[in-house]
Amino acid sequence: MAAAKWSWERNHIAGRGSDTLPGAKWLFQPLRTGRGCVGVVGIIRDEPGPLLTPDQQRLLDALADQAALAVERVNLARDLHHARLQAETDRLRSALLTSISHDLRTPLASILGSATSLRSQAAVLDAPTKESLLGTIIEEADRLNRFIGNLLDMTRLESGALKPNTSLAELSDVIGAALRRATRILADHRVVVDLPPGLPLVSLDMVLFEQVLFNVLDNAAKHAPAGSVIAVTVRRDADTVTLSISDQGEGIPQADAERVFEKFYRAGGPDRRRPGTGLGLAICRGFVEAMGGTIRAGNRPDGKGAMITISLPVPVQAEMPDEDTMPAGPA
Structure with missing residues (x-):
């Protein structure tokens, strides 16, 4: 291995048939780049005599150059x-x-x-x-x-310590808990809830999902003018239940629709930013995705205010039984 070490340290060929340590069994070729040696390749053959013909040496040089370039690309990508x-x-x-x-x-x-x-x-x-x-x-x-x-x-x-404790739950229960918790911050707004009957149960962690709703409501209250409406709307769409919270504030610039979920990011210029950490929506995305859902930001269809939309899959076993089809009790 002395020849390999010398080749690495000197960035020069060494070993069998070379000018340095020619008595070694192996021939070591450095893998050279513009930033120096990135490796050493060694070859050996049991037969006596020259290890490589001139054509084979040129082929080895070409292969070593290609290998060095590949290693250099990996190193550059890592850096x-x-x-x-x-x-x-x-x-x-x-x-x-x-x-x-x-x-x-x-x-x-x-x-x-x-x-x-x-x-x-x-x-x-x-x-x-x-x-x-x-x-x-x-x-x-x-x-x-x-x-x-x-x-x-x-x-x-x-x-990675977050492990949702999911169970089948009614959205109305979680929405009610979040609204009660947010009573103080929503005191200057009118909250309208549109929750149709017959919605299926959804699989979620009630504590985490309540925090998600609270964060979104808090965000809406900060950006919507006093006296305006904050709407909570739930809809069923095939195998998905969609919950949206919209306000009548200035809305979210299209360029910020994804960035609002980044840690510490707050949309708008310094003169438009409201008090806050810039963590609320980032936490919402982490919690919702941990429960198998998705969350996205945008503006209301009429363009007057922001809208945060949460989509949750409907488990197969979660359909709410219709009162007319429920099994009768014992006579």
Whole structure:
């Protein structure tokens, strides 16, 4: 192996029949590229005499060059992949730091300001003012709790620790739970639910799917003007149940329809961005896909507002029995 090591380190042919270590049994040919040696190929033959004819040597040189190019392409692809991963890591780190600095400091400042006022001016504040300050503390603390929950959910998704506990469930139950949970953030909007009767059961994790709906409702409430309608619509289409949540806000630019599901991405320019981490819809996609569904973003058919559409497959055993065809009980 001394000849192979010498060939690798010197980027020069070595071994049997060459100028270097000619007494070796093997002939080692370096695989050369513009960035140096990327490997060594060795050949051997039991018969005495010259190992290769001139034509065979030229063939070996050509094959070594082709092998070196192939290895170089693989190395370049790997380096490019690592560079992209590093760039994405740097981007996400920067986005996370920006998000944390803004989305932690803003509610904390409100909490501290309200708590300080209650403590220092309790004797002079009237009851409505005190109630307003307490409401601010609760609202901003809830916002902080959602922020930390989103970070934890994204950590679970990226670590592969998320395993949905799916079971057959009625969408009406999950929608009702999500709307009750979102009562405070939807207080300034009118919610319209269109849920036709006779929908089949769907296979989902009720806790995760409630979080999906809450995130989408929260997103709609942030971008829709006060007093506008947020609509929750469910439809059956063959073997799929589709749930859509639409608002009457500014809508989603076509170029951002897919990007809104990226971590820390928020559509629109800085002057149009609403408070938030940019994690809500990314978490929604991870949760929905883990349950075997799909989620997409777009705008309402009339173009006046955004619409998030979730599609879930209907399991074969999930058809809701019709009351007229249900088996009769014991007489």
